[in-house]
Amino acid sequence: MANNNSSSAASAAPKASFWRDPDKRAIIYQVAVVAVLAWFVYAIINNTATNMEQRGLASGFGFLSTSAGFGIISTPFVEYSEESSYFTVFLVGLVNTIIMAFIGCVLALILGFIVGIARLSSNWLVKKIATFYIELFRNVPLLLQILFWYSAVLKPLPGPRELHEAGEKVFFSINNRGLIFAEPVGQPGFENVWYAFFAAIIVTWVIKKWAAIRQMKTGQQFPVFLTGLVLIIGAPLVTYLVMGRPLNFEPAEMSRFSLRGGVTVIPEFVALLLALVVYTASFIAEIVRAGIQAVSHGQTEAASALGIKPTHRMRLVVVPQAMRVIVPPLTSQFLNLTKNSSLATAIAYPDLFSVFAGTTLNQTGQAVEIMAMTLAVYLTLSLLTSGFMNWYNSRIKLVER
Amino acid sequence: MQFIKTIAVSAALAATAGFAHADETLDAVKEKGFVQCGVSQGLPGFSNPDDQGNWTGLDVDFCRAMAAAVFNDADAVKFTPLSAKVRFTALTSGEIDVLSRNTTWTMSRDSDFGEFVGVNYYDGQGFMVPKSLGVSSAMELDGAAVCTNTGTTTELNVADFFRANKMNYTVVAFEKADEVVAAYDAGRCDVYTTDRSGLAAQRTKLSAPDDHVVLPEIISKEPLGPLVRHGDNQWGDIARWTLNCMINAEEMGVTSANAADMASSANPGIKRLMGTEGDLGGKIGLGNDFCANIIASVGNYGESYDRNVGPDTPLKLDRGVNALWSQGGILYAAPQR
Numbered sequence: 145m146a147n148n149n150s151s152s153a154a155s156a157a158p159k160a161s162f163w164r165d166p167d168k169r170a171i172i173y174q175v176a177v178v179a180v181l182a183w184f185v186y187a188i189i190n191n192t193a194t195n196m197e198q199r200g201l202a203s204g205f206g207f208l209s210t211s212a213g214f215g216i217i218s219t220p221f222v223e224y225s226e227e228s229s230y231f232t233v234f235l236v237g238l239v240n241t242i243i244m245a246f247i248g249c250v251l252a253l254i255l256g257f258i259v260g261i262a263r264l265s266s267n268w269l270v271k272k273i274a275t276f277y278i279e280l281f282r283n284v285p286l287l288l289q290i291l292f293w294y295s296a297v298l299k300p301l302p303g304p305r306e307l308h309e310a311g312e313k314v315f316f317s318i319n320n321r322g323l324i325f326a327e328p329v330g331q332p333g334f335e336n337v338w339y340a341f342f343a344a345i346i347v348t349w350v351i352k353k354w355a356a357i358r359q360m361k362t363g364q365q366f367p368v369f370l371t372g373l374v375l376i377i378g379a380p381l382v383t384y385l386v387m388g389r390p391l392n393f394e395p396a397e398m399s400r401f402s403l404r405g406g407v408t409v410i411p412e413f414v415a416l417l418l419a420l421v422v423y424t425a426s427f428i429a430e431i432v433r434a435g436i437q438a439v440s441h442g443q444t445e446a447a448s449a450l451g452i453k454p455t456h457r458m459r460l461v462v463v464p465q466a467m468r469v470i471v472p473p474l475t476s477q478f479l480n481l482t483k484n485s486s487l488a489t490a491i492a493y494p495d496l497f498s499v500f501a502g503t504t505l506n507q508t509g510q511a512v513e514i515m516a517m518t519l520a521v522y523l524t525l526s527l528l529t530s531g532f533m534n535w536y537n538s539r540i541k542l543v544e545r
Numbered sequence: 546m547q548f549i550k551t552i553a554v555s556a557a558l559a560a561t562a563g564f565a566h567a568d569e570t571l572d573a574v575k576e577k578g579f580v581q582c583g584v585s586q587g588l589p590g591f592s593n594p595d596d597q598g599n600w601t602g603l604d605v606d607f608c609r610a611m612a613a614a615v616f617n618d619a620d621a622v623k624f625t626p627l628s629a630k631v632r633f634t635a636l637t638s639g640e641i642d643v644l645s646r647n648t649t650w651t652m653s654r655d656s657d658f659g660e661f662v663g664v665n666y667y668d669g670q671g672f673m674v675p676k677s678l679g680v681s682s683a684m685e686l687d688g689a690a691v692c693t694n695t696g697t698t699t700e701l702n703v704a705d706f707f708r709a710n711k712m713n714y715t716v717v718a719f720e721k722a723d724e725v726v727a728a729y730d731a732g733r734c735d736v737y738t739t740d741r742s743g744l745a746a747q748r749t750k751l752s753a754p755d756d757h758v759v760l761p762e763i764i765s766k767e768p769l770g771p772l773v774r775h776g777d778n779q780w781g782d783i784a785r786w787t788l789n790c791m792i793n794a795e796e797m798g799v800t801s802a803n804a805a806d807m808a809s810s811a812n813p814g815i816k817r818l819m820g821t822e823g824d825l826g827g828k829i830g831l832g833n834d835f836c837a838n839i840i841a842s843v844g845n846y847g848e849s850y851d852r853n854v855g856p857d858t859p860l861k862l863d864r865g866v867n868a869l870w871s872q873g874g875i876l877y878a879a880p881q882r
Contacts, residue, residue, distance in 0.1 A: 507701070
């Protein structure tokens, strides 16, 4: 940028002076920019440290081992009680955030694909419904949608006391305390069902490889999808029956106020998931549509000319080429969904931002440490997501021969 | 050009990152011309904006009293609505000068976040339940779902209470008080817990206030009071004696109505209070008439109480323990001499 105007003069001279040599000058500029940047970072850190000292704010991560003393509504996969440490609170928040982000991304992708393809449908009604869906949900602020779904989920549902008598054993119930169902507890022998499940997956993978090789050699096709489906569902089911059904369902019991025991999916989770999926899917739908439209119509015509069935035409010819256009912006949507999950704090879903960067921060006052840890988590999650998507992108990119 | 811009911008950023030294809050406040006061996001009776954005309440009156003490103008104050979660960060970071936001005085907060200057409302945590639940005591709440605010002592007290009594509970914690009320109203939880004054205030927001009952148990001590940043004793004294002035004025019978007459009173105690004798105001960097100005524009503690939370307001709170020590309560201000 800086050496544009003087480059002609410099190249004309047989030996330029130090200040007139564009290469050397460029180096000086870069060294100076790096120095200023380093000084800037140092100034921020130094300022923060000095100010914290002046205000008597303690620093350090010692607070992580003190006990939290407050309850959390939902703590899947993590043992938590009021005596647990703030670090356990961190883990609870982290797990809740990851669960929300993962399930949200998968469902948003599926819904987005369906709506995106529907928008290109030749059926007028389907096309209009998809367009309406996209225009409605991507133009309403997400926070509003979260609050809407929360009251939409909560308001019409009855309370547990209106549904069940005290002492009643309940195997399945939907009420305004959430979706509650009996907890499946594996008995001795149940591990074999898992073994059968994983064995079926491996066998399916082998069949897929074998079928591909056979098709290359002979041109004959094999119904891999159907066989795999039967194997993966059938093998564990047969094992389950053969082992004498080694699974007990322990029902929830109605106490005076609410159902105790069983597995509870809290309404906050459902509301947040609905809002994130519906909102993000509207963007993904547009990305999918753009990706499909980016594939030249000649490809579709060529596929038809070769006699490929319409369903195969989409799956084998158009979508693989569209993926090259779809994947990079799709990554951004996944990242958005993950970060937007921090809006959970509005409706009491205990994600990382709510219980750690919120409650823990307020009870301990360790703002700098907690914010740094929270930032590190979101950064790591985002980098992992984009790392995976970049790997996938490089795998599906057009192979030119 | 780009390069020079970069330097200029980073230098400007670095320069603004510094701030005034901690001992000069009064000077800084005088310079900007108003007191920046942290209040709640809407708690009727304590700090609540009306439809024109005018704040009223017991906590708001304290802010206005500080403005009257410093500027002789109770309107020289700006309010920052804060959630329970961010209130202390706002204070320690210097965003506000004083936090007057129904905040419980505890030892860890006093040491970690700031200096409490006194108590302007003695409260205790209680439970509210729908009448249809048929509960008459908090000891019957085993297994209940409890709605509360995150980042409050309430959240910790309720955990302690249920653990101490070996009862199960589910906590549903929201950041904003309005969200807690909405969730409780929608039946998300069986119980709403917060300070009893807060229950009285939030109850007015429910769709059918009379269908709910406050249980008799008080499970904690909640002395609510204003606080200032650590490290500026002068500003802390101004806040402390603003509060004491309002309480002492009630004790001596000085009100906003008779303040002008009382200035010429022969009673030496009242003379010191009104600043016509001694130089008490000067000792904390204010005019001698700082207390007279507070009473003339905001009124004494009793007036503020009756106006905001007393029996004639929607909150209908009796003075109870918040009466003066001489009238059966525990309100007792150090003498101004």
